[in-house]
Structure formats: C-alpha cells, structure tokens
Amino acid sequence: MSDNKDNSLELLFKPRNVAIFEAKDKISYFIEGFKVQGFNLDNLYLISPTIENLFDIKCYKSFDDIPSDSIDLLILSVRRESLVGSLKEILKKKKINFVHIFTAGTGESDEIGVKIESQLQEILKENGVTRAIGPNCMGIYCPSGKNAYYPSFPTETGNVGLIFQSGDLHSKMIKFGSRNYNLKFSKGVSVGNCMDLQTSDFLQDFNNDDETDLICVYFEGFSSLHEKEGKKLLYALKNMKIPVLFMRGGRSKRGQTAVLTHTGSMATRRNIWNAIYKQTPIIEVPPSLDELIDYANIFYNIINRFKKREKTVIYPENERALVVLWSGGFGILATDTLTELGIEMPYFQGKTLEKLKKIYPGVVGSLANPLDLPWITQTNTFLEVCVAAIDENIDLVIIETDAWSDMESEGFKAYYNNLVKIKEHTETLNKIFIIILHQYPSESRNAFYNKLVKDDFLVYPTIERAAKSFLAAQEYGKKKKRFNLK
Amino acid sequence: MSDNKDNSLELLFKPRNVAIFEAKDKISYFIEGFKVQGFNLDNLYLISPTIENLFDIKCYKSFDDIPSDSIDLLILSVRRESLVGSLKEILKKKKINFVHIFTAGTGESDEIGVKIESQLQEILKENGVTRAIGPNCMGIYCPSGKNAYYPSFPTETGNVGLIFQSGDLHSKMIKFGSRNYNLKFSKGVSVGNCMDLQTSDFLQDFNNDDETDLICVYFEGFSSLHEKEGKKLLYALKNMKIPVLFMRGGRSKRGQTAVLTHTGSMATRRNIWNAIYKQTPIIEVPPSLDELIDYANIFYNIINRFKKREKTVIYPENERALVVLWSGGFGILATDTLTELGIEMPYFQGKTLEKLKKIYPGVVGSLANPLDLPWITQTNTFLEVCVAAIDENIDLVIIETDAWSDMESEGFKAYYNNLVKIKEHTETLNKIFIIILHQYPSESRNAFYNKLVKDDFLVYPTIERAAKSFLAAQEYGKKKKRFNLK
Numbered sequence: 001m002s003d004n005k006d007n008s009l010e011l012l013f014k015p016r017n018v019a020i021f022e023a024k025d026k027i028s029y030f031i032e033g034f035k036v037q038g039f040n041l042d043n044l045y046l047i048s049p050t051i052e053n054l055f056d057i058k059c060y061k062s063f064d065d066i067p068s069d070s071i072d073l074l075i076l077s078v079r080r081e082s083l084v085g086s087l088k089e090i091l092k093k094k095k096i097n098f099v100h101i102f103t104a105g106t107g108e109s110d111e112i113g114v115k116i117e118s119q120l121q122e123i124l125k126e127n128g129v130t131r132a133i134g135p136n137c138m139g140i141y142c143p144s145g146k147n148a149y150y151p152s153f154p155t156e157t158g159n160v161g162l163i164f165q166s167g168d169l170h171s172k173m174i175k176f177g178s179r180n181y182n183l184k185f186s187k188g189v190s191v192g193n194c195m196d197l198q199t200s201d202f203l204q205d206f207n208n209d210d211e212t213d214l215i216c217v218y219f220e221g222f223s224s225l226h227e228k229e230g231k232k233l234l235y236a237l238k239n240m241k242i243p244v245l246f247m248r249g250g251r252s253k254r255g256q257t258a259v260l261t262h263t264g265s266m267a268t269r270r271n272i273w274n275a276i277y278k279q280t281p282i283i284e285v286p287p288s289l290d291e292l293i294d295y296a297n298i299f300y301n302i303i304n305r306f307k308k309r310e311k312t313v314i315y316p317e318n319e320r321a322l323v324v325l326w327s328g329g330f331g332i333l334a335t336d337t338l339t340e341l342g343i344e345m346p347y348f349q350g351k352t353l354e355k356l357k358k359i360y361p362g363v364v365g366s367l368a369n370p371l372d373l374p375w376i377t378q379t380n381t382f383l384e385v386c387v388a389a390i391d392e393n394i395d396l397v398i399i400e401t402d403a404w405s406d407m408e409s410e411g412f413k414a415y416y417n418n419l420v421k422i423k424e425h426t427e428t429l430n431k432i433f434i435i436i437l438h439q440y441p442s443e444s445r446n447a448f449y450n451k452l453v454k455d456d457f458l459v460y461p462t463i464e465r466a467a468k469s470f471l472a473a474q475e476y477g478k479k480k481k482r483f484n485l486k
Numbered sequence: 487m488s489d490n491k492d493n494s495l496e497l498l499f500k501p502r503n504v505a506i507f508e509a510k511d512k513i514s515y516f517i518e519g520f521k522v523q524g525f526n527l528d529n530l531y532l533i534s535p536t537i538e539n540l541f542d543i544k545c546y547k548s549f550d551d552i553p554s555d556s557i558d559l560l561i562l563s564v565r566r567e568s569l570v571g572s573l574k575e576i577l578k579k580k581k582i583n584f585v586h587i588f589t590a591g592t593g594e595s596d597e598i599g600v601k602i603e604s605q606l607q608e609i610l611k612e613n614g615v616t617r618a619i620g621p622n623c624m625g626i627y628c629p630s631g632k633n634a635y636y637p638s639f640p641t642e643t644g645n646v647g648l649i650f651q652s653g654d655l656h657s658k659m660i661k662f663g664s665r666n667y668n669l670k671f672s673k674g675v676s677v678g679n680c681m682d683l684q685t686s687d688f689l690q691d692f693n694n695d696d697e698t699d700l701i702c703v704y705f706e707g708f709s710s711l712h713e714k715e716g717k718k719l720l721y722a723l724k725n726m727k728i729p730v731l732f733m734r735g736g737r738s739k740r741g742q743t744a745v746l747t748h749t750g751s752m753a754t755r756r757n758i759w760n761a762i763y764k765q766t767p768i769i770e771v772p773p774s775l776d777e778l779i780d781y782a783n784i785f786y787n788i789i790n791r792f793k794k795r796e797k798t799v800i801y802p803e804n805e806r807a808l809v810v811l812w813s814g815g816f817g818i819l820a821t822d823t824l825t826e827l828g829i830e831m832p833y834f835q836g837k838t839l840e841k842l843k844k845i846y847p848g849v850v851g852s853l854a855n856p857l858d859l860p861w862i863t864q865t866n867t868f869l870e871v872c873v874a875a876i877d878e879n880i881d882l883v884i885i886e887t888d889a890w891s892d893m894e895s896e897g898f899k900a901y902y903n904n905l906v907k908i909k910e911h912t913e914t915l916n917k918i919f920i921i922i923l924h925q926y927p928s929e930s931r932n933a934f935y936n937k938l939v940k941d942d943f944l945v946y947p948t949i950e951r952a953a954k955s956f957l958a959a960q961e962y963g964k965k966k967k968r969f970n971l972k
Contacts, residue, residue: 046648095601164815165815166813166814166815166818167813167815168812168813168814168815168816169813169815169816169819170815172813172816172924175922175926179926179927179928180926180927218815220818223832247819249815249818249819249822250821250822251822251826252821252822252825253825254821254822254825254831255818255819255821255822255825257854258817258818258821258854258856259818261814261854261858262814262815262817263814264816287818287819287822287823287826288819288821288823288950289816289924290924290948295925310643326654327652327653327654327655327658328652328654328747328749329650329651329652329653329654329655329704329735329747329748330652330654330655330658330750330775331744332652332706332735332736332741332744332745332748332773332957333655333735333773333774333775335734335736335738335739335740335741335744336735336736336737336738336741336773337773337774339738339739339740339741340737340773341736345740368744368747370745372745372748376936400845411752438658438662438776439925440661440662441665441666441932441936442664442665450927456504461613462774462775462776464774464776
C-alpha cells in the first residue's frame with residue numbers, strides 16, 4: 001500500500017483498511033457506522049485482548065495477528081493513561097497512515113492531559129509517517145469512502161465539507177442539515193484538540209478537493225502545541241477558492257473561558273477575527289448551529305443549481321426583494337424584517353407597473369411590493385403577475401405559502417405548477433427564489449415541505465432566517481468579486 | 487334581552503344569538519366554526535335571499551323572518567357597495583348589539599372605501615346602541631362563548647387574549663401557538679380597519695376580564711376616523727394591570743407604506759413608540775410572529791404555574807443563567823449567544839463550588855457553568871449536581887436535551903424523572919426552568935417534545951429563542967416593580 005507522504009488526506013477519508021483498538025461494546029457506533037455505509041468488513045480489524053467477537057466480526061487478540069502490515073486508519077480508544085504506550089507499541093508493529101485519537105480527557109482537562117498530548121506529538125514526529133486527528137474527537141464521515149461514526153448518517157454523498165472542533169455539533173450538522181434541508185456531504189471531520197492535524201490542513205485539502213464545493217467550519221481556537229497555526233490558518237483562509245461558512249465558538253469573552261474546558265484551545269480576540277473576516281473571502285456565521293445550517297442551505301442550493309446546468313456559480317451581488325404573500329399582516333412584518341436587516345423592497349415603477357396594471361387590472365393597492373395575491377394563486381394571472389414583477393430591480397423573490405389540506409386537488413396542482421414555473425423563470429435570470437413555509441406540527445405541512453425540498457425549492461420556515469441566509473450568499477457574491485474568484 | 491349600554495364587550499364574545507348575512511358557501515368556515523365550538527345552532531340565523539339551506543341549517547329569506555327582535559352579533563358580509571344600505575335596513579328591523587363587518591376593500595383600498603367607512607360610522611352614531619368591529623376583519627374567537635371563525639381552532643379555553651389588526655396573523659397565532667406550545671385562549675379579535683371599536687377598547691375590556699391574564703397585540707396604526715385614538719391608546723396602555731406583548735407592524739418606514747394598503751391605518755413614528763414603551767408596562771415584540779408566540783409561551787407558563795398554586799405571579803428580575811449541556815460544542819455556542827444577548831453565566835463559587843466538588847469529585851473542568859454532564863444524566867448524581875448548582879446567583883436554568891430512541895427504557899425514565907425533579911425544585915424557588923430540544927423532522931423527537939409540553943415543561947427549539955423570551959419576561963419583572971403592579 002502507498003503511504004501518505006504527498007500530504008493528501010485521501011486515505012484518512014477513504015481508508016482501504018481500518019483498525020479499532022480497543023474494540024468494545026461501548027463504541028459500537030463506529031462499527032455500525034462502517035456497516036451501514038457499506039465498508040468491506042474484511043478490511044475492518046477489531047482488536048481486543050478480551051472479546052472474541054463483536055457484531056459478528058471476529059476480534060484479533062493483538063496487532064500481531066492482523067493480516068496487513070499497513071493500516072490506513074487506526075481508531076484509538078484507550079484510557080488516557082495508556083495512550084502514549086499504546087501508540088508507541090502499535091507503531092513499532094505496523095505502518096499506520098492515519099490515527100484517529102478518540103480518547104478524551106487530555107489537553108482540555110488538566111496539566112497531565114496537556115503533557116500526554118505533547119508526548120503523542122513527539123511520537124508522531126519521530127515516526128515521520130503517521131498523521132493524527134484528535135484527541136477528544138468523534139472522527140471521520142465520508143459516505144463515498146464508506147465510513148461514518150454514527151449509523152444514522154446518510155449514505156448518499158454530496159458536496160459539503162465539514163471541519164468541526166466539536167463532535168456533537170458535527171453530528172448535529174449532519175443530522176439536522178440532511179433532515180431539514182436535504183443537505184448531503186462529501187467529507188466531514190471532527191478535529192478535536194488538534195494535536196497534529198489542524199483546521200488549516202483540512203481547509204487546504206478541501207480547497208483542492210473535486211468532491212467538495214462548500215465548507216462549513218466550527219472553530220474554537222488553536223492548540224498550544226502549534227504556535228504558528230494562526231499564520232497558517234490566515235494563509236489558508238486567504239486562499240480559499242470555494243465558499244467557507246465560518247462559525248467561531250468563544251466569540252464572547254465569557255465563551256472563551258468555556259472553550260478552555262472543551263477543547264483546551266487558546267481562543268483569540270474578537271477584533272483580530274473582525275480583521276480576518278475583512279481580509280479573506282470567508283463568511284462569518286453567528287454562534288448558532290441553526291444559522292450555520294440555514295446559510296449552508298442557500299449556498300448548497302445555489303451551487304448545485306448552477307452545477308446541474310454546468311455553469312459557473314453566480315451569487316447575488318445586490319439585495320432587492322420582491323415579496324409575494326399569502327396574507328396582508330405577514331407582508332407588513334416581512335417588510336419590517338427585511339428593511340431592518342438591510343434588504344430593499346423596490347416599488348413597482350415605469351414599464352413594470354404598467355405591465356402589471358394590464359395583466360391584473362384590480363384594485364391598485366394590491367399591486368404593490370409586497371404583492372398581496374391570496375385569492376388568485378391557482379390562476380394563470382398569478383403566474384403572469386409574478387413574472388412581470390420580477391424585473392431588473394429584483395435580486396430575490398420570496399413567496400410565502402401555506403399548508404394544503406388536499407395535495408391531490410386540482411387547485412393544489414395548479415398552484416404548485418405556478419410555483420415551479422416562477423422558480424424556473426427566476427433561476428433562469430440567475431436570481432434567488434425562496435419559499436417561506438411556516439412550521440408547526442401538522443402532517444399536511446410536513447408533506448408539503450418535503451415535496452418542496454425534494455423538488456429543489458429553497459425553503460425556509462421564517463422570513464428572517466431566509467433573509468439572513470440570503471445576505472450571507474450576497475456577501476459572498478460581493479467578496480467573490482473583490483477577491484477575484486472564479 | 488339586555489343591551490350593551492354598559493360598554494361591556496361580553497355579548498360580542500359570548501353572543502346568545504348570531505345572524506349571518508349574506509349566508510353563502512364561500513364563508514362557510516364561520517358556520518363550521520360555530521358548529522365545532524358547540525354553539526346552539528337554533529340561535530344561529532342564516533339569511534340569504536337565494537339559498538334555502540346551508541350545512542343542514544335553514545336559511546331565512548330576510549331579517550323579517552327571524553324569530554328574535556334582538557341580535558347579539560351580526561356578521562355582515564356583502565359587497566362594499568351594499569354595506570351602507572344593508573346596515574341601515576337591518577338596523578331599522580332589528581336591535582343589533584354588535585356587528586362584525588367582514589367585507590374588505592374599504593378604507594384600505596381607495597377614496598370610495600374611505601367614504602363608505604365614514605358613512606358606516608354615521609349610521610352607528612345615529613343608532614347609538616350597535617357597536618362594530620371591522621371592516622376588513624375575520625372577527626371573533628372565544629371558545630367559552632362557543633364561537634370561532636375557523637373550524638380548526640381549539641375548543642379548549644385558556645387565558646390568553648388576542649387583539650390583532652390582521653386576521654391572518656390572528657389565525658396563525660392561534661394555530662401555531664396552540665400546536666407548538668399548547669397555548670390556549672380566552673378571547674381573540676381580529677379588529678381590521680377599526681371604524682368603530684378600537685384596539686384601546688379591547689385592551690380596556692381584557693384588562694378587567696377575569697378570564698384573561700395575558701394579552702398579545704398586533705397593531706398597525708390608527709383609523710383616520712378616530713383622531714383621539716392615540717391618546718386613548720396611550721391611556722389604556724399606561725393602565726394595564728396584566729402583561730401586554732405588543733407587536734407593531736410598520737416599525738420601519740418602508741413597512742409603514744405597506745400598512746396603508748393593508749388596513750389603511752395611519753402609522754406613527756418610531757421615536758414616539760420608543761417613548762410609549764418606556765412610559766407603559768407593555769413589552770415590545772420585534773416584527774416576527776414566531777417571536778410573539780415564543781414570548782407568549784414563557785408568560786403563559788409562568789402565569790399558569792403560579793395560578794395553579796394560587797400565588798401571585800413572580801417574574802424574574804435578574805438575568806443570570808445556569809446552563810446544563812448534552813454536548814460541549816453546544817455549550818460554547820450557548821455561552822456566546824447568552825452573553826451577547828446580555829444574560830450572565832455566573833461562575834460557581836464558595837459554598838456552591840465546594841458542594842459540587844463533594845457530590846461529583848470528577849475532573850474539575852466539567853464543574854463549570856456551562857455544566858457538561860452528558861454521561862451521568864440518568865443517575866442521582868446528575869440531579870444532585872443540578873440542585874446544588876441552582877444557588878441564589880441563578881435566575882434561569884436551561885437544560886439542553888436530545889431525542890431518545892426508546893422512551894420506554896429504564897434509562898429514559900430515570901432521566902425524565904431527574905428532569906421533573908429539577909423542574910419542581912427550580913420552580914419552588916420561583917426561578918425559570920427551560921428545556922432546549924432542537925427540532926428537525928423525527929418521530930422520536932416529536933414524541934419527546936409532545937411529552938414535555940404536555941407535562942408543562944417550558945420548551946424551546948433553540949437557546950436564542952429561549953433567551954429572548956426569558957429577557958421579555960424579565961423586562962416585565964422589572965417593569966412590574968417600576969409601575970407598582972400587583
């Protein structure tokens with residue numbers, strides 16, 4: 001087997017064989033994850049001095065018994081007191097390309113833990129081949145490499161890459177993102193305390209990865225073992241060719257003290273980060289997983305929409321919205337919310353207004369932006385009014401919709417057909433089309449929501465979440481221009 | 487029948503008989519609403535010159551045929567051109583206590599519509615008895631009065647009163663509020679263009695209503711027919727004895743122009759409103775229905791919790807939180823979010839810290855606020871740690887939880903029992919206890935969520951929504967003191 005001297009992380013995400021030490025029932029989710037993803041179980045080596053068999057997979061007594069001399073990925077889960085000795089011993093016996101150090105209670109806990117990490121680092125330096133993620137991390141998710149650390153992760157592959165300094169947030173991003181918005185992922189890594197491989201390493205790797213078109217990062221801070229990581233990270237961020245949604249934990253001072261007990265990282269000051277956001281093409285995400293997933297939703301939708309048409313991705317550069325309503329009151333709130341967030345709502349003027357009056361010569365008042373058209377949504381007039389209103393002054397079209405009790409009715413079909421046509425028209429003009437479907441527990445609501453998501457509509461539960469996500473995409477559109485990105 | 491000279495709105499919300507003119511299939515939801523709520527259909531008079539029968543209810547050809555001389559509530563739904571003539575004619579024939587003018591296209595539409603409203607006002611002045619809501623409004627919801635304008639509204643009664651200048655937002659507040667948080671309502675009114683009865687009239691009525699303990703308002707502006715309504719509203723707001731959650735549409739300048747085409751109201755300037763929020767005990771709600779429902783959730787929970795114990799309601803006056811986690815990464819984000827919103831997270835000190843060390847002599851790092859205790863949640867230690875940590879420096883306890891695959895397991899029962907005990911302990915100390923259960927489509931998640939809501943836990947889907955709602959309750963706590971409210 002070839003080694004990983006070329007610095008590629010290919011074998012970490014797509015290991016040809018994997019060893020788990022020490023295999024035990026408590027960490028069975030790793031084994032189940034490989035199983036669900038369809039990993040060849042002949043190449044999954046479980047090592048345990050005490051257990052014969054786990055999930056119908058034979059356990060080896062020791063590394064000596066494993067049929068391969070080289071292992072692409074070792075998942076190391078031992079008590080922290082045994083970490084240093086175990087790793088030393090294993091490296092003497094086998095060539096290990098990557099080690100995922102699962103064990104927690106190291107650098108984030110106390111001085112003893114900090115020392116363990118520095119000893120682990122020494123071992124890797126001496127070895128010269130093996131690279132590590134962790135300690136204190138959940139590991140790898142890569143459906144095209146047939147691995148996942150939880151059996152509940154989707155088996156379908158996508159083009160979102162994840163680099164997370166929290167295993168739990170990493171898992172929730174995958175679960176919530178896939179179930180709420182049908183997001184799919186290329187590669188995900190929970191990096192933990194970053195004793196060896198850093199966030200910057202993964203950024204550089206994903207930046208040159210054909211499978212990844214969007215990166216989401218959750219970052220807490222630098223390991224004290226890596227003094228130059230700040231410069232390295234800045235360099236990596238400056239050179240990103242694909243969008244990076246960057247969420248930082250420990251943005252507040254109080255949050256920084258919490259970071260210390262989580263990954264033991266050294267947090268950095270807010271003003272430094274503000275400068276980084278200015279100097280690099282990355283997009284700052286507030287400290288909210290929901291917001292990160294919301295932002296990822298619009299980027300994912302835009303990227304894959306253009307990819308399908310084999311075209312270069314075009315992001316919005318301006319922020320002018322047309323809002324089409326189901327109800328008047330919602331329109332007022334939408335207007336307030338959009339305006340207060342900095343999104344314009346142009347009035348209809350000139351040719352557009354004349355066209356609208358011709359198509360729908362009703363009460364003049366309703367031909368305003370927001371467009372209040374609840375009674376004609378199933379007619380061709382609705383489609384014509386919307387198409388006419390989407391002129392050169394509009395970057396974003398938002399349609400508020402509502403649940404339908406009967407999705408088999410002719411009325412629903414006519415309405416849905418209108419939505420599909422407005423979507424296609426908007427997207428042909430390289431504008432953004434968003435549907436708002438408010439959420440509360442209801443079967444008909446869920447059914448409609450799932451249909452919309454399945455048909456590649458960009459759907460949000462509230463106007464505010466839609467607007468913030470749009471503004472993130474538009475910020476990237478402006479940055480793309482400023483940083484001369486293709 | 488007695489009339490309504492005493493200015494009470496009792497007969498509007500609990501009419502002894504109701505007439506609907508002109509009864510037709512298109513507005514059948516009114517009839518269905520009465521049916522579902524259990525209104526005595528013998529006292530529901532449908533009037534139509536053309537239809538014999540609607541939903542098995544006999545229609546009267548004209549008002550002359552109705553067996554009663556006096557009608558408590560008339561729902562008037564005719565073309566706007568017929569409004570003035572119809573009302574005049576009906577008032578000649580019958581004594582009408584209240585009329586709900588459903589017809590839209592009046593003051594919000596054009597000059598003709600404005601004139602119609604002023605003629606309607608003249609008729610009412612001459613008549614001297616009849617009071618009206620609308621035009622351009624959905625009407626009344628009062629489960630204890632056995633009426634609702636949609637069949638989907640809950641039949642159970644509660645203690646939230648609604649005064650909304652948008653029928654759709656009013657309906658959504660009832661639907662989303664009851665389904666998301668199990669909110670129940672005493673009386674709700676969609677007031678529309680406020681030709682006669684104003685928001686201030688309903689505020690004063692609800693302020694003295696034994697059935698109402700919390701009021702939610704959606705306000706757009708004043709009718710041009712009521713010059714002194716500004717002063718009247720300010721007077722009403724100053725004298726509110728129960729909490730009022732006040733959401734204003736048209737908060738932005740751009741939103742104000744949208745208001746004109748919705749209810750034709752004259753919006754007012756932001757700085758005037760800022761002064762009103764300072765001078766009165768009401769709570770401002772940003773322009774978001776979700777946020778209004780979120781706020782209502784915490785007030786509803788607090789009020790009914792104290793009511794059950796027959797005690798005076800105590801609202802939080804400070805903003806110091808203890809956060810108990812399921813995951814470290816969430817804890818960092820929670821710390822950032824709370825801190826940035828102005829909520830403190832005190833460090834454990836002195837006696838509390840010593841007690842915690844004795845109860846749970848584990849790694850010191852985890853005995854910090856946020857408390858990261860994922861592995862011991864089913865043990866008695868979890869309960870003891872939480873109880874010990876809730877000292878005099880804490881006003882708010884937030885526990886993040888997660889879905890359980892098996893809610894029949896002993897593990898779940900032990901954990902849930904811990905939650906119930908921590909809730910009881912926290913509430914005995916008159917502090918606030920909130921559970922965070924993140925939302926994404928999942929059956930087990932829904933089942934757990936529903937169980938929590940049923941058992942009167944205060945649950946929010948995100949830390950941010952919980953924190954903003956808490957801050958609204960705490961603002962009321964401070965205002966209550968400042969305005970010397972009981």
